[in-house]
Amino acid sequence: MNPDSENFDSLRQLLALKRHEVPPPGYFNRLPRDIMARIKAGDTGDELGANPSWFQRFLSVFDLKPVFAGAFGTAVCAFLVSGVISSEHTPAFAADSSTPVDPLANFPSGMTDSKEFVSASNSAPIISLFDNQPSLQTTPVVDRQFYYPSGN
């Protein structure tokens, strides 16, 4: 396959037209001055056509093939949905059955025998992040002693 041996004569004649496209008059007199001025000003020449960052290359993939953008969006949605579902099936406070923990172990002895001992929370344990709606469970009323100044 030799491109020069093929019949592209008409095309090459037409392409000759491009050799006659010229910039505005005096352009090549100004160009070196502009370049030297930018070099003296400390310009690095990295504004245009610099190597794109990894993020720009990542976005350019979507730019070239929109199907990738759709696939990426679907994958993100699937990931979120699977996270929500798995969080609903996982107890928030999973206890290790092999080593049961005594919830009263850290309290001083005697205190646990007291009738005044009150559990830290009367509400139902939260099963998941999305299950913490107010329950209708009633909170037991504890006898409270009100202290009044003596004489009353």
Added chain:
Amino acid sequence: MREATLTMTESISGKPGDAVNRAPAAQADPAAIQESELVQRARKGDLGAYDQLIQRYQERIYATIYHMTSNHEDANDLTQEAFIKGYQALKSFKGGSSFYTWVYRIAVNKTINFLKQRKNRSQMSLNDIDFNAEHDPDLVALISDKNPRREAGLTELQEKLNEGMQKLSEPHRLVVTLHDVQGLSHEEIAKIMGCNIGTVRSRLFYARQQLQGFLADYLK
């Protein structure tokens, strides 16, 4: 205008293969020796020497970028940045190739990166056609034939040609520009693009086929 036109036309009107014939002789050419001296001086911070290098190659670099972008403003910015980048990177220039090939490669890489970034907002800003075009033998033959090209006129032909060029991929457009417009040899193009000659030939063939298809109404 005329000065700029003639300089640019002279610098890019070489036929394919001319550059190959020039290359071996360039070793003994005083101009080539002067180039290495200019590069050495520029590496030491002599801005006057670099200015001379710019003046020597600005037209070819600009023309290549312009034919790649079909936009004068973009070509102006990219030409400036290619030469600025060349000056910044001059210390890393080993002299394995000519300065011309080296700076050409910087310009081409910058242009291709730029074109990838602007992908969806291409807008043509074409230069005027110089009045020598009417006397160009190729164009005289082209326009004198009785076909759609005759009615089209040079300006419309120019627009269609640039539209066709913009439809090519960057590597194919670059090969057509360097070979069929700039007149560089396959070997020189291979050095600039960093590929082998076979790749250059196949890209050129494919690009011409594509272009011929796009411009079928304006070709015989």
